[in-house]
Amino acid sequence: MAYVRNAWYVASWVQDVSSDKPYALSILDEPLVLWRAEDRWIALEDRCSHRLAPLSLGRVEGDSLRCMYHGLRFSTEGKCVEIPGQETIPAQARVKTYPIVEKHSWLWVWMGDPALADVSLVPPAVGFDDPDWILGRGFLDYQAEARLINDNLLDLSHASYVHANSFQGGDVYALERPQLETLSRGVRFSRWTTDVPGSIIRQSDEKVDAYMRYDFLIPGVLLMWTGQFPAGTAAACNFEKPDYSMAIGGVTFTSQAVTPTGDKTSRYFFSWGPHRNHGDEALRDFLLGVAQQAFAEDKVMIEAQQQVIDRTASPSIVAIAHDRGPILFNRLVEQLAQDESSRPIA
Ligand code: FES
Ligand SMILES: [Fe+2]
Numbered sequence: 001m002a003y004v005r006n007a008w009y010v011a012s013w014v015q016d017v018s019s020d021k022p023y024a025l026s027i028l029d030e031p032l033v034l035w036r037a038e039d040r041w042i043a044l045e046d047r048c049s050h051r052l053a054p055l056s057l058g059r060v061e062g063d064s065l066r067c068m069y070h071g072l073r074f075s076t077e078g079k080c081v082e083i084p085g086q087e088t089i090p091a092q093a094r095v096k097t098y099p100i101v102e103k104h105s106w107l108w109v110w111m112g113d114p115a116l117a118d119v120s121l122v123p124p125a126v127g128f129d130d131p132d133w134i135l136g137r138g139f140l141d142y143q144a145e146a147r148l149i150n151d152n153l154l155d156l157s158h159a160s161y162v163h164a165n166s167f168q169g170g171d172v173y174a175l176e177r178p179q180l181e182t183l184s185r186g187v188r189f190s191r192w193t194t195d196v197p198g199s200i201i202r203q204s205d206e207k208v209d210a211y212m213r214y215d216f217l218i219p220g221v222l223l224m225w226t227g228q229f230p231a232g233t234a235a236a237c238n239f240e241k242p243d244y245s246m247a248i249g250g251v252t253f254t255s256q257a258v259t260p261t262g263d264k265t266s267r268y269f270f271s272w273g274p275h276r277n278h279g280d281e282a283l284r285d286f287l288l289g290v291a292q293q294a295f296a297e298d299k300v301m302i303e304a305q306q307q308v309i310d311r312t313a314s315p316s317i318v319a320i321a322h323d324r325g326p327i328l329f330n331r332l333v334e335q336l337a338q339d340e341s342s343r344p345i346a
Contacts, residue, residue, distance in 0.1 A: 002334060003028060009219055010221070012106070013105060013269060015128070037064075038063050064081060070084070098114070105129065105137075106269070123223060136288035139268060142303060143306065144302045150326070157173050161174065166290055166297055188216075190212070190213040191213075192210070194209045194235070195207045198249070201228070201249070210227070210228050211241075212225070221258075227250055228247060228248055228251075230248060251278040252273060253271075254272040255271050256271075257269045
């Protein structure tokens with residue numbers, strides 16, 4: 001399965017990268033080192049051009065990064081600017097650079113043609129600097145290809161089975177399909193569940209109409225809003241998007257990003273928490289605990305699925321109605337990847 005290269009991939013929560021220590025991560029099987037120069041983040045190939053030691057074992061020196069094997073020093077442009085004990089620097093002593101931006105508390109790396117790196121393509125997530133939301137965060141490493149995690153997030157019917165214990169959403173996720181629409185770089189899902197008791201987010205005896213909506217965007221970023229409304233709201237707004245200011249509780253936001261690190265390894269980043277008007281730090285911590293339980297449930301299933309796929313000679317699937325989301329998204333990925341491969345390299 002191809003992946004889109006002309007896209008911003010999440011490399012890390014910015015809080016998890018120290019400003020004076022290089023940070024190593026592979027994306028699409030390419031080893032990267034992220035580091036903080038004097039006033040900005042830098043992403044370089046994590047491979048010294050001398051004898052291929054990882055630069056992530058190096059030392060940040062102002063606006064340069066020194067390989068701590070034999071001391072070659074590289075600029076923010078990836079050019080070697082010092083070889084200890086030698087005057088001349090060969091032109092080939094340089095490493096590849098990648099566009100990198102910090103946005104919504106994530107560090108995003110552009111893996112495609114640098115000339116096409118467009119910051120407006122960073123998915124509109126919510127960062128920890130947004131005063132409206134009280135978020136918690138984390139990440140999980142998977143021994144599975146990113147596509148399988150994307151497929152999981154593009155079909156939440158699995159919540160009725162995989163997450164019966166954690167999210168406790170009942171069988172509605174499997175029995176009723178969400179509304180689905182295609183976006184220019186993704187797929188949007190929305191769902192009203194009417195006249196139901198509260199949920200783990202907001203426990204109450206009073207019946208509510210619950211709304212959830214999420215966008216799943218290239219290369220594998222999920223942005224989801226939820227809310228609970230007085231019973232009758234869904235019909236009153238014709239099962240369209242409600243006005244969130246009418247919510248009586250359960251207003252949360254989660255962002256999740258799936259980054260293919262290797263061929264069959266991935267890192268899954270997530271945040272979740274309530275809107276400030278509908279919860280506090282205690283609710284955030286409770287939600288994060290539930291999320292960690294739920295994401296561990298997904299990991300068990302997906303890693304086991306990967307093992308079965310690996311043992312299968314010609315793996316193929318039998319698609320069901322709930323596969324519409326994965327099919328639409330994967331078709332978009334294939335289309336964009338194909339456009340990239342037919343485009344002459346700048
Ligand atoms: S491998 Fe980096 S300086 Fe020798
Ligand atoms: Fe799940």
